[in-house]
């Protein structure tokens with residue numbers, strides 16, 4: 001194997017998902033008789049970028065809610081690094097390396113960009129939110145926060161109030177907040193939502209840099225197909241709660257069942 005191979009390339013060459021960082025097994029969430037998430041089995045390999053697509057209402061956000069622990073599944077399991085975390089609440093999954101952004105912005109608008117990230121670092125390190133003033137004096141926390149900001153290209157915006165950021169910058173801040181938790185698996189829910197067309201390439205570059213050789217894996221829901229095709233090693237297609245396909249972009253796009261599912265529906 002060439003030394004330059006990325007973890008995702010290696011994972012593809014090594015084939016089926018032994019040692020998946022994140023896996024779901026027969027994951028199902030029912031409301032009454034309706035399966036909102038239906039028996040979904042996903043394996044996310046180290047360093048892999050897995051895009052999740054599907055028409056509106058397909059169950060993508062619900063799947064993220066089950067994986068991150070926001071909702072308990074009706075049946076099935078979520079495995080992190082091979083460990084069953086199905087019974088763990090979101091903050092314990094986060095401590096075990098699972099980070100998530102949300103469709104709606106989750107930053108404190110009245111705090112500065114840097115303070116937002118310091119709080120996230122502090123939270124990851126087991127501190128209390130009430131202690132944020134102390135966190136501001138903690139050099140290690142401050143340095144980790146600045147590293148996360150530099151990582152997403154917001155180093156120069158540290159003093160700005162988070163509420164004044166443009167959409168694209170806010171999305172970058174959300175990613176910095178996530179990085180502060182030092183996750184091994186990142187769930188990104190529609191990171192391009194509300195971002196203007198001219199800001200998309202820069203955000204794509206930031207998101208692409210999240211995997212690379214770090215071994216970190218990303219699971220991303222996104223409606224912009226061009227973005228998914230640019231970033232994803234594999235694409236999972238959801239339809240009516242079930243997983244219709246999960247394969248390389250070329251194979252998925254050529255899949256007749258996938259094309260049929262999308263007939264007349266917006267991605």
Ligand SMILES: Nc1ncnc2c1ncn2[C@@H]1O[C@H](COP(=O)(O)OP(=O)(O)OP(=O)(O)O)[C@@H](O)[C@H]1O
Pocket residue numbers: 031036054055056057058059060061062063
């Ligand atoms: N708490 C809830 N109670 C009842 N129905 C729900 C609930 N949450 C989700 N649903 C329904 O489950 C289905 C899947 O919703 P979900 O938001 O997961 O889809 P999605 O694929 O993320 O859609 P979108 O692309 O529009 O964000 C939808 O029909 C939605 O109305």
